[in-house]
Amino acid sequence: MDSQQSSGFVQAIRLGKQVTTSEGPLVILDDINFSVPAGTSVAILGASGSGKTTLLGLLAGLDVASTGRVMINDIDLGELDEDGRALLRAGSVGFVFQNFQLLSGLTALENVMLPLELASDSKPKEVAKDILSRVGLVERLHHYPSQLSGGEQQRCAIARAFAASPEVLFADEPTGNLDLTTGKRIIDLLFELNREQGTTLIMATHDEALAGLCETRLNLQGGRLVQ
Amino acid sequence: MLTFSWRLLWRDWRGGELRILAVALIIAVTAVSAVGFFTDRVDHGLQQQAAELIAADLVVSAAKPVTPAIEQGAKALGLQTAHTIQFRSVAIAGEKPQLVEVKAVSDGYPFRGELRITDAAFTQDRATENIPASHEVWAEPRLLQMLGLSVGDSLQLGAISFTISQLLTYEPDRGGDMFSVAPRVMINLDDIAATQLLGQGALVNYRLLIDGEQAVLDQFRKEIKSLKLVDEKILSVSEARPELRVALERAQQFLGLASIISVLLAGVAIATAARRFARRHFDSAAIYRCFGATQNKIILTFSLEMLWLALIASTVGVALGLLAQAAISQILDKLFLTSLPAPTLQPVIMGYATGVILLLGFAMPPLLALRQVPPLRVLRRDQVPVSTRSWLIYSGVFLSMASLLYWQVHDLKMVVSVMGGMLATISILSLAAYALIRLLATLRQRVGVAWRFGLANIARRQSDSVIQIVAFGLGIMVLLLLSTVRNDLLDGWQKSLPEDAPNHFIINVQTDQVKGIQQFFNEHGVQQPRLHAMVRARLTHINGRRVSSDDYTSDRAKHMITREFNLSPAGNPQADNVIVAGSWWQPTDHGKPLISLEAKLATRLRINLHDNVSFDINGREKVFKISNLREVDWQTFNINFFTVVPPGVLDDDPASWVTSLYLKPEQKSLIAPLVKDYPNVTVIDVEVIMSQVRSIMDRVTLAVEFIFLFSLLAGLAVLFAAIQASQDERRYESAVLRTLGARRSILLRGLFAEFITLGALAGLLAGFAATTLAWILAEQVFHFPYQFNPLIGLAGITTGVLLVGIAGVLGTRSVLSQPPVVTLREGV
Incomplete structure (x- = not known):
């Protein structure tokens, strides 16, 4: 993959992660190298324990690498401190999680407003309503997560992820907690919004069919990329 | 950020996350501001009514008639003067005796404030510019209730029978109930001599009230300062009623301490609730971090949310405090002052400060953990923040408590x-x-x-x-x-x-009345009481060095050094006294200038055995050598003295006598004939004073x-x-x-x-x-x-x-x- 200067470009260079355990150091990721051009989609495939979630955490700047570098828009995340990475996320990054991660005390509307409010958006309510109607939840604005079905919760989470128009969207097993039919609808929605907004999509999954929808596949085994 | 934190507050409130915090805060702020409002009103009343509280702009107060030169000086400057004389005595209606506080006043009294009187009990009173006419007495309504009298009846005071002409409902320099053990009777100063109530050495307060322009008063003060007065005390508006101020300060400290217990318990509830609040917000904080909020933004957002909560809860607390103080004022009705002004803003500020300090001090340490929530928690729920150091939590709590406490009691x-x-x-x-x-x-x-x-x-x-x-x-x-x-x-x-512990004190007995009084009791089957002579004296020197209140730091010592001592001659020590240093005098020492001091007094005034102390007795200086120190059990109700001298030393000085004795209930009727025979003598019934106390x-x-009720509520908040x-x-x-x-x-x-x-x-x-x-x-x-x-x-x-x-x-x-x-x- 060639280097591209447009925003949404993600790159991993000799990326590694290891933790210390009582039985010595444990390597979770080792020498990971790849680039994701802006606006494209990548699936990180692998079995449970292969390091998918760790890699996603490192790419999104939620965790710090032991070795190597992660670049987003040519900015080295390793050179930023925790707050610097947060600011980068605020401007460019969105998330969709397997367990939705909606805040239980907030309504659907408030959950979607949250990233907009944190970014001091001037009209968080209007934007959130707009995107919620886009994902078909206009009737559910004032419902709490516990009052929504699994599919509705994930649609709400997708609305939240796209609300602040991120350049890069990270998705961690987005259909992992959903049945097949619901999962398919969610994926369609995700890719549709992704195309509309021209977002770079990086998705961790163990679902081959889902990975097949992405332009690029990265196979992770025992912490290393294999072809 | 402000809007966002405000929204968070609303969302968390809706989710029920903040209720305990709010309730605990409200309880604490209510307790603190209730006490604050009450003491503020009394304090303000004292300031506003300061001139009224001494009924003049300047007062010269003394235990003996005020030196005439002072009044002459005032008059020469064109200042107006009036006199009052106050003392306790026994009034008699029919055969019923009653301890009263007599106040004799001259024309012009009071210069500040007004007297209020009424013709009959429970009717609307009115202000008057008059004072009682000769042979008339104005009495406090409760005296009439006690003795079953009504207006127009007569009341015997000393040698004169007065007619009760009005009921006295208010006098400016009376203060509150706490300081008036016996009901007031007011008479005209011109009648005082005829009552024969003022014997030698009687406990009397003489006051010269002065009124005039401030500039002239200042000049007058300067002039009398040069007279180097020893017996007279000058009271100006700013020093009005020190005993009221001391009582208020005590009340403030005590109620303040009581309210601080509620604050502490509320703090515990807040810390507990905040820990849960923080734990339940780990996910939110992780999501905020994930969506790009910096650590500082997170902590600022939650701090602002807490600040809003503190402000709202404090507003409710202060409003409830205002209601609660009305209850305290009702309970302590007129104990300090007869009327209280409206409260000021000070307790409101105090209430808000308590709310903010309490919430930030107790809730912030656990909330600080939210700053440390790793954003990775969104992917791995087992990621929890490094727990906040416990010393940080405890020092936050400790500092908040100490600062709130200091604010309440003003005493490090x-x-x-x-x-x-x-x-x-x-x-x-x-x-x-x-x-x-x-x-x-x-x-x-x-x-x-x-x-x-x-x-x-x-x-x-x-x-x-x-x-x-x-x-x-x-x-x-x-x-x-x-x-x-x-x-x-x-x-x-x-x-x-003991069963037969003395229950009556007889004071103000003159030397020529001693035998008669002993005989009186003897005739009526009461064990003949031992009367003790006492001569009033002022301590002037210790080992030749002049003493003043500036030499001492403790208030007790300062008070001791300025008060008048009663030197009492005795051949033997009282049975309940223990000599702890030196030895009691022998009969051969009688007439020698020796003195025995109460041990605690000696320690307080830093006087040692064999030191020389000088007393001013009626204008003459006399030096005594400390012969021994005694421990005294003051609770026996036996007559005891701080200062005792050998017999024969003070024979030439005017003395008054005092005794205590036990009267059986059926013997109480003896008081009326005793006081009739000896009008200047005052009998104090300990039981009456005790029931008053x-x-x-x-x-x-x-x-x-009432204040501790809040601490119980705060305890409930801890439970919840x-x-x-x-x-x-x-x-x-x-x-x-x-x-x-x-x-x-x-x-x-x-x-x-x-x-x-x-x-x-x-x-x-x-x-x-x-x-x-x-x-x-x-x-x-x-x-x-x-x-x-x-x-x-x-x-x-x-x-x-x-x-x-x-x-x-x-x-x-x-x-x-x-x-x-x-x-x-x-x-x-």
């Missing part, structure tokens, strides 16, 4: 001792609570399943249980101390007095109890905070147990068992602590044997069981109402 030494005392009490109570919980473990195998479940809960949440037991224990202990123990102490003290104490205690903190866990457990087949009734009985036991332990601890404190107070402070009262423990346990049992079950009942499947699906 007191802050240190109170904080130390609190820490020690809480540590002891915590250890005891811990030991009791451990003891419970042994019971678990011998009880049914419901009780085992309840007791297991107490043991499992050990630290929470200890906090709850201590919080309730403190609240119940204070209530026990104030209600039951207070009466036990008073009764115990009265019982410790008791009634004042009752009211003050009621006010303190702890219940809420364990709610998720309880809900999950009960779902599991019900799935396994436990009936709802068993679980409910388990909850009962848990909270009844907690309440009983708190009550037991409170009863034990209150009894121990009472015992220490009785044995160490008041020196009389304490009678243990098992009812105190029983009262403590009953209060604890009822209060904690009911509140606890009410608070946790909801965990049983949710279907187990819902709980299990949501997880913990």
Whole structure:
């Protein structure tokens, strides 16, 4: 993959992660190298324990690498401190999680407003309503997560992820907690919004069919990329 | 950020996350501002009414007639003057004697404020510019009630029979009830000589009231300063009624301390609730971080949310405090001042500051953990923040408490001792609570399943249980101390007095009346009392060095050095005196200038054995050598003196005599004929004074109890905070147990068992602590044997069981109402 200067470009260079355990150091990721051009989609495939979630955490700047570098828009995340990475996320990054991660005390509307409010958006309510109607939840604005079905919760989470128009969207097993039919609808929605907004999509999954929808596949085994 | 934090507040409130925090804050702010509003009003009343409180712009006060030169000086400058003379005496109506506070006033009194009178009891009073006419007396309405008199009846005062012409409802320089043991009667100064009430050495306060332009008054002050007055004290508006100020300061400190207990308990509730709040916001914080919020933004957002909460809760608290202070004012009605002005803004500021400091001090340390929540938690839920260092939490709490306490009592030494005392009490109570919980473990195998479940809960949440037991224990202990123990102490003290302890004091007896009075009692079958002579004197030098109040730092010593001493000649020491240094004089020493001092007084004034002390006795200086130091038991009601001299030393000086004696109830009728025969003599009935003191104490205690009610409410807030903190866990457990087949009734009985036991332990601890404190107070402070009262423990346990049992079950009942499947699906 060639280097591209447009925003949404993600790159991993000799990326590694290891933790210390009582039985010595444990390597979770080792020498990971790849680039994701802006606006494209990548699936990180692998079995449970292969390091998918760790890699996603490192790419999104939620965790710090032991070795190597992660670049987003040519900015080295390793050179930023925790707050610097947060600011980068605020401007460019969105998330969709397997367990939705909606805040239980907030309504659907408030959950979607949250990233907009944190970014001091001037009209968080209007934007959130707009995107919620886009994902078909206009009737559910004032419902709490516990009052929504699994599919509705994930649609709400997708609305939240796209609300602040991120350049890069990270998705961690987005259909992992959903049945097949619901999962398919969610994926369609995700890719549709992704195309509309021209977002770079990086998705961790163990679902081959889902990975097949992405332009690029990265196979992770025992912490290393294999072809 | 402001809007976002405001929205967060609303969202968290809606989710029920902030209720305990808000309630605890409101309780604390209400308690503090109620006390604040009340003391502020009295304080302000003192300032506003300062000139009224001395009824003039300047007052010269003395224990003997004011030096004529002073009045001449004032008149020469064109200032106006008036006189008052005040003393206690016995008035007689028919055969009924009554101790009264006589005030004789001259034309012109009062220069500031006004007298208010009425023609009949319970009718509207009116202001008057007059003073009582000759042979007329104005009496306080309660005197007429006591003696069954009405306006127009006559009242004997000394040698004159006065006609009661008006009821006196208000005099500006009277102060509040606390300082007026006996009812007031006011007469015209011109009648005073004819009453023959003012004998030699009688306890009288003479006042010269001065009125005029400030500039002239300043000049006058300068002039009289040059006269180097010893016997006279100058009172200006700014120094008006120091005793009122001291009493207010004490009340402020005491009520302040009482309210600070509520603040402390509210703080515990807040810290507990904040811990849960923080834990439940780990996910939110992780999501915020994930969406790009910086650590500082997160902490600022939550801080702002807490600030909003503090401001809103404080507003409610201050408003409730305003209502509560009306209750305190009602309870302490007219104890300080007869009328109180509206409160100022000061207590409002105090209320808000308490709210903000309390919430930030107790809630912020646990909330700081939110800053540390790793964003990775959104992917891995096992990621929790590094726990905030406990020293940070405790120092936050400690500093907040100390600063609030300092603000309440304005006394650094007191802050240190109170904080130390609190820490020690809480540590002891915590250890005891811990030991009791451990003891419970042994019971678990011998009880049914419901009780085992309840007791297991107490043991499992050990630290929470200890906090709850201590919080309730403190609240119940204070209530026990104030209600039951207070009466036990008073009764115990009265019982410790011998049956025939003197119950009457006779003062102001003249030398030529001594024999007659002894004979009078002899004739009426009362054991002949021993009368003691006393000569008034002022301490001027110690070992040749002039003394002044500036030489001493303690208020007691300053007061001692400026007061007049009574030198009493005696051949032998009183039976209850113990010589602790030196030796008592021999008959051969009689007539020599020796002196015996009370030991504590000598220590306080730094006087040693064999030192020389000089006294001014009627303008003549006399030097005495300290021959011995004595310890005196002041509680016997026997007549005792700080200063005793050998017989024959003061024979030439004018003395007045004093005695105390025991009169049986049927002998009390002797007082009226005695006072008729000896009009200048004052008889004081100790029982009457005691009942007066008791009634004042009752009211003050009621006010303190009222404030402690808030501490009990704060204790409940602690309980609910702890219940809420364990709610998720309880809900999950009960779902599991019900799935396994436990009936709802068993679980409910388990909850009962848990909270009844907690309440009983708190009550037991409170009863034990209150009894121990009472015992220490009785044995160490008041020196009389304490009678243990098992009812105190029983009262403590009953209060604890009822209060904690009911509140606890009410608070946790909801965990049983949710279907187990819902709980299990949501997880913990």
